[in-house]
Amino acid sequence: MKIALFSDLHYPAVDERIPGLLEARAGFYEEFIGQFLQVDADLHVSLGDLTNYGMPHELRNIFSLIGDRRDFIHVLGNHDNYTLPKEELLALTGQKRYHSFETEEAVFAFLDTSRELDFERWGGWMEDEQLEWFEHIIQHSEEKPLLVFAHHPVFNTTTGSDRDNGSIHPDIDMRSLLSQKKGIGMFFNGHMHCDSIVKEDNWTFVQTAACLDQPSFRLIDIQDEAIIVAAIDLESDEFRKNAAIIYDNINHFTHRPDACGTDMHRNCAVSLIPSSPVL
Numbered sequence: 001m002k003i004a005l006f007s008d009l010h011y012p013a014v015d016e017r018i019p020g021l022l023e024a025r026a027g028f029y030e031e032f033i034g035q036f037l038q039v040d041a042d043l044h045v046s047l048g049d050l051t052n053y054g055m056p057h058e059l060r061n062i063f064s065l066i067g068d069r070r071d072f073i074h075v076l077g078n079h080d081n082y083t084l085p086k087e088e089l090l091a092l093t094g095q096k097r098y099h100s101f102e103t104e105e106a107v108f109a110f111l112d113t114s115r116e117l118d119f120e121r122w123g124g125w126m127e128d129e130q131l132e133w134f135e136h137i138i139q140h141s142e143e144k145p146l147l148v149f150a151h152h153p154v155f156n157t158t159t160g161s162d163r164d165n166g167s168i169h170p171d172i173d174m175r176s177l178l179s180q181k182k183g184i185g186m187f188f189n190g191h192m193h194c195d196s197i198v199k200e201d202n203w204t205f206v207q208t209a210a211c212l213d214q215p216s217f218r219l220i221d222i223q224d225e226a227i228i229v230a231a232i233d234l235e236s237d238e239f240r241k242n243a244a245i246i247y248d249n250i251n252h253f254t255h256r257p258d259a260c261g262t263d264m265h266r267n268c269a270v271s272l273i274p275s276s277p278v279l
Contacts, residue, residue, distance in 0.1 A: 001221075002040065002221050002222070003043045004036060004043070004217055004219050006047070006208065006211055007048060007151070007189070007211075008209070008212075009051075009210075010049055010051065010250075011025075011050060011052060011062040013055055014249065021245060021246070021249050031239065032239075037066070037069050039217075043070075043072075043073065046073070046074040046075065047075055047149060047151055047188060047208060048074070048075050048077025048078070048113075048190055048191070049077035049080060050080055053082045053083055054083040054084055059080075059089070060092070073110060075113075076113075076114040077151040081116050081117060081118075086116050098110055098130055098134075100137050106146065106147055107140075107141040108146075109147070109148045110149045111130070111149065123164070124150070124169060124191070126168065126172055141183070142182055144183060145183060145227065147185075147188065147222075150189050153168070153191060153205065154175070154187060154189075157198050158192065158196035158197070158207035159192060159261075159265075160194065161192060184270055186203070186205075186229075187203060188207075188218075190207065193210040194207065194213075194256060195209045195261035197264065209261075210256065211243075212246060212255070213243075215239045216231050216232055216233045216234060216260075217232055217234075218232065218266075225271065226269045229269070
């Protein structure tokens with residue numbers, strides 16, 4: 001089974017009076033989404049901040065690019081929740097707040113770590129009802145690999161997750177929940193706009209950079225003996241040029257030139273062989 005994912009796309013509303021900005025937005029996002037959806041995978045996932053401010057026309061525009069060509073799941077990010085209440089946002093996108101499913105290969109859980117209409121706090125939060133649901137998913141996954149997808153990282157795991165508003169709030173004891181996992185667990189997130197991979201006990205935390213900073217996505221390949229995570233870069237001068245025009249001329253986004261980490265921050269293999277160490 002294969003899963004393609006990206007994070008922090010930040011599709012923005014733009015000031016059409018700025019020369020070249022409208023064309024740069026069309027060129028960058030149409031090409032990025034086109035190449036992403038061309039990847040042969042069973043599932044295509046956005047790890048949140050799909051839009052820059054969650055405006056209805058931002059959401060409609062990006063979902064019109066995605067269309068129905070692939071099975072697509074979007075987890076909510078803080079930027080997606082700045083304009084509409086969650087109920088209205090989800091009605092517009094047709095997505096679910098949080099949910100899970102199971103296949104022969106693994107259990108998959110998609111979390112909602114975003115706050116609603118909160119401009120002052122951009123860190124993550126989960127209410128008791130969702131935490132109880134997530135605990136049930138962890139416990140019932142037993143030895144089967146569990147892959148978790150969320151916008152915010154677990155506190156003090158991947159790069160930047162120790163900063164204020166950089167993670168799911170540290171008052172939420174995520175480690176107590178994750179420690180109940182019997183077998184292999186993998187936690188995929190965005191939010192901090194840089195690539196990072198961290199191993200902690202039986203969990204591997206994989207953070208993906210913002211697409212405007214590092215035009216790339218990740219491909220997860222669940223094989224019989226290992227789960228392989230590989231970064232796929234979309235390199236071209238036109239990509240970089242259009243991205244720079246966009247991030248230099250939109251609000252609520254700060255370019256991070258150090259978004260792309262070394263190979264150890266971008267690719268990994270997690271062994272599924274019993275009693276074998278995680279690579």
